Amino acid sequence: MPNLNKVMLMGNLTRDPEMRYTNNNLAICKLGLAINRRWRNQQGETQEETTFVDCDAFGKTAEMINQYLRKGRPIFIEGRLRLDQWQDKEGHNRSKLGVVIENFQFVDSKPQGDDANPGGGGGYASAPRSAPRSAPPSRPHPDEPPAHEPVEEDHIPF
Numbered sequence: 001m002p003n004l005n006k007v008m009l010m011g012n013l014t015r016d017p018e019m020r021y022t023n024n025n026l027a028i029c030k031l032g033l034a035i036n037r038r039w040r041n042q043q044g045e046t047q048e049e050t051t052f053v054d055c056d057a058f059g060k061t062a063e064m065i066n067q068y069l070r071k072g073r074p075i076f077i078e079g080r081l082r083l084d085q086w087q088d089k090e091g092h093n094r095s096k097l098g099v100v101i102e103n104f105q106f107v108d109s110k111p112q113g114d115d116a117n118p119g120g121g122g123g124y125a126s127a128p129r130s131a132p133r134s135a136p137p138s139r140p141h142p143d144e145p146p147a148h149e150p151v152e153e154d155h156i157p158f
Contacts, residue, residue, distance in 0.1 A: 005080040007099050010107065011035035012074050014052060019066040029062035031055050033075070033099075055079070057101040065104065074107035 014032035033053045057065050079101040088094050
């Protein structure tokens, strides 16, 4: 039977990312994400709920999140669900569902002092756009004829 474990979430960080390193020098970044949902009930009243999700990122992804994002900033993440299980001090079995971030995208380009978001509102974690953007493509001179003939409505096949 095929399996799929894929999560895509967009929300705001509930706290500054917490960065740690393992003994093998692997970066681990823990962050909290708040995802808001708004809808209208049958009476037409606006309802809202917030879901809080704990997320973990590893390696370069963790380092970039820690470097560029702070509490309140929006983020789009792609990842997978992971169930953590442990016993508390009283010996009770505990569990928590979280997300392991495999990829992320910056959602806004709000500068944060010297930690400005590289590339504005869009690079993936694996390929941030920190290089300057090229100039927009040049437009033809207004006196030049269009590159194609206009299409009449009755020539469209659908």
